[in-house]
Amino acid sequence: METTSRVGTQSAVAEGAAQAAPSARRTVDGYLLAPFPWYGLDEAFTGPRWLMQVGATADGSVEHGSIGHGEEPSVRGEETIGNSDNERFTVVVTVAANPVRRTADGTGVLEATSVSSAAWLAGVGLLSYTWPGQMDHTLRDDWLDQQTETAWVLADDLEGADWSSLSLPVDGVPTPFHYRESEYGWVIAGSTKESVHLGAYGRGMSPYGLGFSVVQDISAYA
Template sequence: METTSRAGAQASDAEGGQPVPSARGTVDGYLLAPFPWYGLDEAFTGPRWLMQVGTAADGAVEHGSIGHGDEPTVRSESTTDDKGRFAVVVTIAANPVRRSADGTGLLEATSVSSAAWLAGVGLLNCTWPGQMDHTLRDDWLDQQTETAWVLADDLTGPDWSRLSLPVDGTPASFHYRESEFGWVLAGSTQQGVHLGAYGRGMSAYGLGFSVVKDITAYV
């Protein structure tokens, strides 16, 4: 996924349960997307907020994230029992063919694995293993990001199970895995997008997803 974030990458060196920097984004990039955005369905009545959009080299919006519940905090040694309750939904355009910015080549197609990787990295960005010095977290994050990619590239492997959740009111099958840091899931919709999601403190088993009718209401 060769994309960049319009709102800026989440910083990797926040400490002490501080809110993840740049977690909130503006609505501008979301309005430029040629695909529908997804969030939790109406059964969720808590806070909702925009995060980042990711763009291709040519500036086209390719994916973005919408948060629900408590805004994620980086978990440090002093906050291992204070994880917050949140679920973030990642929407990524299903592009079987993606051209490079100069038009001379093709990029890897987006897939459910792409959604799983974005969700896995999103969870890592607001995670801090207990007893780890902050100077070591960048190395840990690099290693875990690579692991998240390996896992996302093997959705039929033993680390994943299947979970059926409603999407626009219709049951859909998702790939699902849990870790000590939270959970990650990924699947597809009938609206031409792939969905990823991650969270902690909020069970994934009772979630449902639906198209966001008015993205400006999330500002």
């Protein structure tokens, strides 16, 4: 994942922050414009499901989006993470597998999306629900920039020591994923046979028991 793609994906940082706002949710219109299938947890999960937000290019082409499962989280400080039974959620990020992505003006080419793209979006998404304890609100932007850069570096080295491997079912088929934990929660990333990459992040729900499947009717989530 080269730095050339950073120009095209830095908007995901703002998206991650927007995901924390309920007003940014509940619209299915963007999801319906996607030319790729959306993924969520499979039927083994029987709890609440909720739409979040899609990410699109300058020309309106939908490239990725997120679907939440479980209790809708709020932004939490380090001292409160893990201390609440209500902090149980998983967010599934679907990223279109685009081998060629052009810049908004059509004069250049961005790096293709990859598993690293899904890992980075999931990492930034998890950060959007985290607030360091004892930090002044005016400093959070600096903290978020720093942590976003760290998430980028980690996503660029999926074979590194910070990641482990696990196998989870995707449409019933065992599929390899990259997995890491942090003090804020966990992140996983992998690919499917449906030309999309999957990322996921969460807290309070073990990733080892999860399974993923295509969402048959995204409108039902609205």
